[in-house]
Amino acid sequence: MASSSYNPSILLKRIFSLNETSPLILSLDTIAQTSKNLLNEFVYCSSTNKDITIVYISFETINRPSYATNFIDASSLKLQDLISTLRTYLPSPQEKVAGKFLVIIDSINYISNTNLSQFISSIASPNITFLVNFHKDMPELNDNENGIHYPSSFELLHFMAATILEVEPQFSDTVEEEDVRSNLSKFIIPKGMNNSTYMLTLTNKRKSGRSINYQFTINSDTHEYEIFKDMNEIEDNVNNENPEALQDLATFNLSTSAKQKKAKDQVELPFLEAQSFNTGGAIVYEFEKDDDYDEEDPYEDPF
């Protein structure tokens, strides 16, 4: 399936070094494993590229990281002031610039759900990659300004992000995961959390609309990324064909060749065009000669 054409470790390195096109990268963490080490991987992998400008927007971090080209302390800024400050460090969408810009937001939980999409859209631009950190275990206070059915910040970011990186601690065999989660919900942090070796789940949304998922073990000290689980293969095994089982069942070929699988991956599904929002929502109605149109009936007007 989709996984067949990508080497997971190379894909991850491309994401870390900002060579994979992804305007919004969402990093998900918890108090058990914060994304500080993950941010360092981005810095480590992109350090060879001298043309990268790192703008660090901080709601949480007081001490300016040494790798930040520009540091914005957002804790005392109103949203509009933050946007205008940020714009002074970034090129305008029309401007052509040679280098790349990485904007790290630590963390986006402090931007209210009501303003979230407006904030992202107002500063998005080509050449800029946003690395947005979101704490999954920080409960969201829903002000319901946009209505009770408006998606949560987590859902919005999940939808908008092209790449999602979720960090989790690596549990040893002797530790009961359920006990750890129960303790964490009481803010009792077990020993061995926030380690330099941790699990990373990568979700990468392809242009075709498919998303590919891998789980890695990351060692931040040695910068080694080891594939732990190819979640696409697991999914394929559960849902899809087993070529051996399909043999000799019929006089024609039921299985799919590698070439056919690749072609199938590259098909752009019809709903993707509907998501581009190019056509708007106009109702196109043409009268025909037999149509009976009553001008005095307000409900009759098809427009």
Place this chain on the structure above:
Amino acid sequence: MSGLQRQDLILFSDQSVISSQLCDGNSNDMILVTHTAATLPTWLVNALVETKVLGAPFSLKTDSTPSSNAQKSSRNDPLITIASFVHNADYFDKNLSKLKIGKNDYKMVDLFTDFVVNNIGKPKDKIISDILGSFLVDTGSTIVLEQPEILLSLIEGLTSDELSLWFITPLMKKCGLLIVVTSTELYFNNTPYESTQDKNILDHSRFTAACTYKSLAVLNLKPLETGRAKDVTGTLRITRGGAHDSHPNIHVVENEFLYLTQKDSTKLFYR
């Protein structure tokens, strides 16, 4: 318990309780102390104050006494400020005098006495800025802040984000090390905060989470899971916080101790 060997308290890899690298004027850090009603942190706060004033937590040490080894700072200004929403100045004066720490060795900001009477009717931003005004800017100093989460109940309309961004962050900028002492009693016996819609619980847990993400180390005091025991009061667990990597030369040494508090003394034992 008497057969077990007593242990000394160590938080950082340079064998210190509060590393000298934390208050060097170049960084602003936080340590979070969490506790429940059954495991009050008075002894631990005293030990941290003692460390700043006398150089080591002699009240917990196995082989030293303050009179023989204490090395007071030569600074004129106190190295530590204590601010509390749950105890008044007399409480700390009484406790610390037993450890041979005089009133001039620390600065006390009493946020407990008449807090509501003094602030009733004031806008929330004014109350917060008035509290902040009680602290001097000194990046070489340490501030101990007891139970700031009480402000969520005392100030009408104050949200957890406002408490974090308007109060905790500016206070961190005023000192080298901020030690926040907070109660986790709310989550201890109730349903997990993930499954509640109670705005108060959500606000409190959001604040506690925000503090955890900002902290270098988390010191958790919790009672025994098996109930009461005559020879153990609870456990002290030292773990890394969300900002654990902000000092490359030192790291938090994770550890877990059993402790026993009797009258005026506390003993630590390795678990």
